[in-house]
Amino acid sequence: MNTTRQRRLKKFRVFYLMFLPVAAYFIIFTYYPFLKGLIMSFQENRLLGVRPFCGLENYRFVIKEPNFLASVKNSLIIGLWDMGLYFGFSLVLALILNEVANRMVKQSIQTIAYLPYLFSWAVIGGVWALIFDLQGLANKFLSLFSVEPIFFLATPSLARPLIIAMGVWRSMGYFALLFTVAIMTIDQQLFEAARIDGAGRFTQITHIIIPSLTGTMKTIVVLLSIGVLTHFDEIYVMVNPANRRMIGTLLLYVYETGILNFKTGTASAGATLVMIGTVAITGLIRKFTGYDEE
Amino acid sequence: MKANRFVTVLIVLVFLVGGLFAQGQVERKAVEVKVLAGVTGGKDDTENALFEKEMEKATGLNITWEKPPSGYDQVLMQKLGAGEVYDLLYLNQFQMYALANQGALTDLTSRIAASSVYSENVDPDELAKIQMNGKYYAGFNKLEVFPLVNVNKAITDKVGINLNTLNTLEDYYQMLKKVKNYMENTVGRKPYYPFFTYMPDIWDLQPWFSSAGVRRGVFKDASGKKYAPFVQAQAKPVWEWLAKLYREGLMDPASFTGKTGDMRNKMWQSQEIVMDVDWAAWTGLYNNNAMTAGTYPHTVNVVGLPGTKSPSGTFMLEQGGASLWAIPANAKHPDEAFKIIEYMATKEGGLLLSAGIEGYDYVIQDGKLAFTEVGLAHAKDHGAPFPISTQFDLGVLGTMNPGVLESVAIGKRADVEVAPMGYADGELDARKYYDIMSKWMTDCIMGKMSADAAMRGAENELRINSLID
Structure with missing residues (x-):
């Protein structure tokens, strides 16, 4: 057995050597900080010096915090809506783009849809503030129909839809691009055969394109599920006293309660809970979509 | 034989030079003080290097003055959390409390008590403000000023308002109403929201709560019970007054969603507001900006006002949280670090932290400071526009921005x-x-609930979170 292993090790030694830098990168920059964070979550809040272990105290503190449950609720609502809408809109956009015959028009739409993904959240936040400010473009447009100005940015009932829409607007183009690439790889003979059999475009979409995209869909859904509980940047740029109740998410809670107060233990416990939640959601999604099935 | 002698001499020389070099290194290391600085230092890498040299020249120490270009709080947390060791840290007052509570800072009580520099340069009343349970965990970066009511007199003059008569909430309400009416109906700027207050940190409200005789934050009574005056019954009229301003279009809705920068631009650049609450230094900066834009004083002429009178007849303003220098508990060179703290409290240190570096930010001409183009761009601020030293004469900085001295004098x-x-x-x-x-x-x-209900809700949440008893 050992000889077989040794022989294989020797045979693939070049590949193992090539893998070493990658392994080192992940150990140093991912697993070590993760492990350190995990240990810190069981230690007292001390930025300097020795940190005595305090058992589950930090977890108890976080879970008992009145704002924690509200943050979980906000994170789930925003995250799940985002996941569904990112997926749906980007798929529809990719299917529409596939139907555009003019290459230039197609590429222009693709670029325009993809462009917001290149902007930082701070820029996106600024753009949305300009649009939805009380004296912004949206209200100027509504005034054309004699509609009273709406204070979009400070109306609690509009806070979540705005944040979700902002995310969809930013990321739709990116996921649509992934779908488009997958559509391009579908065997053209299938379409030809369908056409000979008298299938129209809609039938081709529902019977060829969508079934062919199953693998890509599963991957995108799993990727999106990883982000359900990790919304922070867009919240940070858009939060204000009027909408805080509706959009204060878990990572904002971790940032404000832990990091701003130098409470390393509390912040690590909060972050670990986010990670456990993410693993659970991703696991469920993988099972639900049959991601791991052959 | 000759060769042997040559080799012996060479070996001795190598050891001698190596030894000297090593000794030099040890000595250099012994006085190398590592500083992590927030706002204090050079405005860019080039100037920061010059600032470091100036600090070294003044203290005789070998200093590394590390000043992150942005996101100081995060950098501070990351560096300390990662185990990096510093001798001196720039902190705000809350950070000082948080780290001192964790036992992460050196107790400076005996050093400050024994310091002749501190006794000669620092006002004991200021010193008392940074005490924590009778102890000191930090020294000063600068003298903190205070926010006060800033009003664009160029507009109120046109409306015919005498600012000296404004003492009550009703006085200010009437003033805002008249300005709104004038701006909307005479000037034709509709809608016009004359007042901006930055709500996210309820930061700018103290001049109004003065009318109720209460202050922001949480206090302890004689029995040690914690209470928040802003949610007590006497504060209610002020919240109702603010709600009335919003309801009647006198308060800018951007107060809830905008940033301080928006407020400032609206004050001097576009004159979209006539009143806010901002730092005393900003009275001058508003006017200085307007002067650059050619709108001072006919369109923009900002003056500071103390706000509203308390029931006991005084005007209660809030001093800004201190910006401080603390020595971490694991510092390698606490004595040297304290030397830097002391230097920053001297008038010479004050000059460096305000005017900047001689030969770069300013030159001395006929015994007076003449600012270079760079120095003018740096606005006499390298971390301490108002140095902490009582011996520092602001007059040496030359002409101040219009209105600032009057605001500070308030x-x-x-x-x-x-x-x-x-x-x-x-x-x-x-x-x-x-x-x-x-x-x-x-x-x-915003009128979504009554002042009573909101105060009760806030009080409950403060209590649940153990912020009050």
Whole structure:
């Protein structure tokens, strides 16, 4: 057995050597900080010096915090809506783009849809503030129909839809691009055969394109599920006293309660809970979509 | 033989030179003081290197002056959390409390008590403000000023308002109404919201709560019980007054969603507001900006006002949280670090932290400071626009921005009380306090709930979070 292993090790030694830098990168920059964070979550809040272990105290503190449950609720609502809408809109956009015959028009739409993904959240936040400010473009447009100005940015009932829409607007183009690439790889003979059999475009979409995209869909859904509980940047740029109740998410809670107060233990416990939640959601999604099935 | 002798001499020389070099290194290391600085230092890498040299020249120490270009709080947390060791840290007052509570800072009480520099340069009243349970964990970076009411007199003059007669909430309400009416109906700028207050940290409200005789933050009574005056019954009329301003279009809705930068631009650049509450230094900066834009004083002429009179007849203003220098508990060179703290409290240190570096920010001409183009761009601020030293004469900085000295002078009036917010002996989680208060009281001001209900809601949440008893 050992000889077989040794022989294989020797045979693939070049590949193992090539893998070493990658392994080192992940150990140093991912697993070590993760492990350190995990240990810190069981230690007292001390930025300097020795940190005595305090058992589950930090977890108890976080879970008992009145704002924690509200943050979980906000994170789930925003995250799940985002996941569904990112997926749906980007798929529809990719299917529409596939139907555009003019290459230039197609590429222009693709670029325009993809462009917001290149902007930082701070820029996106600024753009949305300009649009939805009380004296912004949206209200100027509504005034054309004699509609009273709406204070979009400070109306609690509009806070979540705005944040979700902002995310969809930013990321739709990116996921649509992934779908488009997958559509391009579908065997053209299938379409030809369908056409000979008298299938129209809609039938081709529902019977060829969508079934062919199953693998890509599963991957995108799993990727999106990883982000359900990790919304922070867009919240940070858009939060204000009027909408805080509706959009204060878990990572904002971790940032404000832990990091701003130098409470390393509390912040690590909060972050670990986010990670456990993410693993659970991703696991469920993988099972639900049959991601791991052959 | 000759060769042997040559080799012997060579070996001796190598050891001698190596030894000297090593000794030099040891000596250099012994005095190398590592500083992590927030706002204090050079404005860019080039100037920061010059600042470091100036600091070294003044203290005789070998200093590494590390100043992150942005995101100081995160950098501080990351560096300390990662185990990096510093001798001196720039902190705000809350950070000092948080780290001192964790035992992460060196107790400086005996050093400060024994320091002749501190006794000769630092006002004991200022010193008392940074005490924590009778101890000192930091020294000063600068003298903190205070926010006060800033009004664009160029507009109020046109409306015919005498600013000296404004003492009550009703006076200010009437003034804002007249300005709104004038701007909307005579000037034709509709809608015009004359007043901006930055709500996210309920930061700018003290001049109004003075009318109720209460202060922001959490205090401890004689029995040690923690209470928040802003949610007590006497504060209610002020919240109702703010709600009335919003309801009647006198308060800019951007107060809830905008940033301080928006407020400032609206004040001097576009004159979209006529009144805000901002730092005393900003009275001058508004006018200075307007002067550059050619709108001072006919369109923009900002003056500072003390706000509203308290029931006891004084004007209660809030002093800004201190910016401080602390020595971490694991510092390698605490004595040398304290030398830097002392230097920053001298008038010479004050000059470096305000005017900047001689030969770069300014030159001496006929015994007076003449600012270079770079120095003018740096606006006499390298971390301390108002140095802490009582011996520092602001006059050496030349002509101040219009209106700033008058605003600063308001704080020295006998009928004005400038005091810090309530820190509950360093126990207050300020971020949480701000969030809870601004959330509930925004609902009150926007008319979503009554002042009573909002104050009760805020009080309950403060209590659940153990911020008050």
